[in-house]
Amino acid sequence: MLRKEKKWSRRDFFKITGAAGIGSVVASMKNVAGASGPIKVPIRPFGKTGVNVSILALGGTYNLKSRQLLLRQTLKMGVNYWDTAHSYSGGNSERGIGKYFTRYPEDRKKVFLVTKTGSSNPDNMTQDLQTSLERMNTAYIDLFFIHAVSDVKDEVNHQKIKEWAEIAKAEGKIRFFGFSTHKNMEQCLMDGARLGWIDGIMASYNYRLMNTKAMKKAVDECVKAGIGLTAMKTQATFFANFYSDVGKENETASKFTDQFMDKGFTPEQAKLKVVWDNPNIASICSAMPNLTILQANVAAALNKTTLSFEDHRILEQYARETAFGYCTGCANLCESEITENTPISDVMRYLMYYHNYGQHKRTIRKFNKLPEMSRKRLADIDYSKAESVCPQKMPIAKLMQHAIETLSDEDRCFTNASIFI
Secondary structure, three states: OOOOOOOOOOOHHHHHHHHOOHHHHHHHHHHHHHHHHOOOOOEEEEOOOOOOOOOOOEEEEOOOOHOHHHHHHHOOOOOEEEEEOOOHHHHHHHHHHHHHHHOOHHHHOOOOOEEOOOOOOOHHHHHHHHHHHOOOOOEEEEEOOOOOOOOHHHHHOOHHHHHHHHHHHHHOOOOEEEEEEEEOHHHHHHHHHHHHOOEEEEOOOOOOOOOOHHHHHHHHHHHHHHOOOEEEEEOOOOOOOOEEEEOOOHHHHHHHHHHHHOOOOOOHHHHHHHHHHHOOEEEEEOOOOOHHHHHHHHHHHHHOOOOOOHHHHHHHHHHOOHHOOHHHHHHHHHHHHHOOOOOOHHHHHHHHHOOOOOOOOHHHOOOOOOOOHHHHOOOOOHHHHHHOOOOOOOHHHHHHHHHHHOOOOOOOOOOOOOOOO
């Protein structure tokens, strides 16, 4: 259960959100908290691990070597869950954390540190883990993930992986083990729960995904299995954004934007709060590359104003009306309709990274790591069957063509950051 925190008033909240600069935010937090010290982000139990984590996690996809102040402030605000991966920013995300722990070694025990390997081969996992330990100047990882799993039966459910995790735990190199998943999330969650030895799972989970029967059942099964759940991709953006319906004003979007702003928070903060409304989600992993976004997300975590039934209804309505602009990651549906081995879901995610996260260089690198034959054939495939089974009714053919035009031409794509319509 959540630790007890002082009940914040609307005035207290605006003292935080209206503060000028991060220094003022920290000062305001101290003023509101009074003599007992600064108010920090609430915590929740991480499954049945016996560990509590902050309900907001720092997503470290960026070069953290140049974001040392950001790391310092996240911990001061109680964001004790730090997420990174062996591959993030060419290793500079992990190196940045190592740089921080070198300067502030006493802070290591305060952080729930998560990193990931891109391999399910035990030898490669051992190598990646050792590299991560060295980069981050730490003797252990709190939670070690296999990254971007799409099929638990093929990528996780092996006796050698279970034995690897048990040995790594016995040696004190990791405390907990699990995986992250961007696609086929519901099935991955269900299969992970059935294994009986998974400690944590990070999955795409947001207002567009959380209300389906399949997702609710999958989360329930993970809770029964004692698995700690972390939500990612909570902003649920692609080429439709929160304020407009693919370039055109949307009446529903305008309505809930006004409604949330009247309550004292932005639509982006509302997207976080609707996920936190589910007490079974231990934390939200959010990419927070600067202090401004950190400030806004922390303010949302601290604000005690709850979303009403009407708020939830409007969010669900908006999700339905803009469904064709968001890929839900159900790759097992669309990709099974294509005879060629075509990574539709991965390409969709890369377009999201490019347009909504602004991660142009990273996206281009990832796209061009796809098999050359797969990339060359993207524009020639008949996607009609895939489009017919897509629950979101996405224009898959147009989006694959757009990916080729945008991500294959490096010189042009660094200057073309427009949203595809």
